[in-house]
Amino acid sequence: MSSFFQRIPCQTETEARLGILQTAHGMVETPVFMPVGTQATVKAATPAQLREIGCQILLGNTYHLHLRPGSELIRNLGGLHVFMGWERPILTDSGGFQVFSLAKLRKITPEGIHFRSHLNGDKFFLGPLEAVKIQQNLGSDIAMALDECPPYPCQEEACRLANKRTLEWAGQCLESAHSTGFFDSGNHLFGIAQGSVYKHLRIECAQALASLNFCGYAIGGVAVGEPERMMLDQVRWTAPHLPAEKPRYVMGVGTPPQLLKMIALGVDMFDCVMPTRAARHGTAFTPFGKINLRNSRFREDKRPLAEGLDNYTCQHFTRAYLRHLVVAEEILASTLLTIHNLHFYLDLMKQVREHLQKGDFDNWSLHWIATYEEGEAENSK
Secondary structure, three states, rough: OOOOOEEEEEOOOOOOOOOEEEEEEEEEOOOEEEEEEOOOOOOOOOHHHHHHOOOOOOEEEHHHHHOOOOHHHHHOOOOOOHHHOOOOOOEEEOHHHHHOHHHHEEEOOOOOOEEOOOOOOOOEEEEEHHHHHHHHHHHHOOOOOOOOOOOOOOOOOHHHHHHHHHHHHHHHHHHHHOOHHHHHOOOEEEEEEEEOOOOOHHHHHHHHOOOOOOOOEOOOOOOOOOOOOHHHHHHHHHHHOOOOOOOEEOOOOOOOOHHHHHOOOOOEEEEOOOOHEEEHHHEEEOOOEEEEOOOOOOOOOOOOOOOOOHHHHHHHHHHHHHHHHOOOOOHHHHHHHHHHHHHHHHHHHHHHHHHHHHOOOHHHHHHHHHHHHHHHHHHOO
């Protein structure tokens, strides 16, 4: 576990970090953004397109892949990497987020979560042992411990109980991983810190998790409806209490400025559906904020989505053409905008790493955020 994450010295007045993750399927440079491939696919993009734009690692989902097509089937067909044609690293969520997102279809007990399938209503149980076994079947390079993600708002006592379950399940996941040989193939397991908007519960959970020898640590339960200020506070409270020599991962965020702000708080890894979901709705990310291509002002716009961004979409197509595809509801619009939006996120992380190496990350990131947010305000008029 100790050789999994290598810190690289960098000069910054913030808590930002440079690092390298070593996995069985290759190296990952951090800070890193992970495109979401919930059902063994990143929507509207092929693995070849993802490789071309510099994607280092993808995310899959334990709950969804267990229901369809089944983790044992995927194991029998060679594991998730072979199944989806992706030879680079994969991280899988444990299914804990579905405690939040599928609240009407589950019942939580001390032993685990009783779900009713959102597909056909079938009942199934997901506990700590099951979560590890499913991810072992998938062959995840990085697996997540089962947790309980509380909603926002959440009463303090309910949050305290969620933390208690999360910590108990974390210990059981770790024990299961050791007893089943999960680590023998070079796989890694992360614990997840919860606590909602309660500072003392965030700190207590992070400190308790840190006493367990996980390969890395995630900050969960953010971006579930709370204001951005509170979201950043939760990261600010939690990160200092997680081991400095282990990778830190904020789950399910966020906008480009939010990523930069969290990197400055000491976060190494992110995932979010935002760039792919926005693409399917005709929205593109640019250094000057998001633009809605349905807007008539792009009807004759000959510019690429972003000047100097070296991806297939920006190299070959104008905003006018992309607007036409969006308005005509052509499938190609989703693919071309997905390529661009994901590349925008991945390129931003590349810029972060370069500026951390140069030692000017602090000023650069503040200027980048200001430019983006000024453009975002202008675009919304």
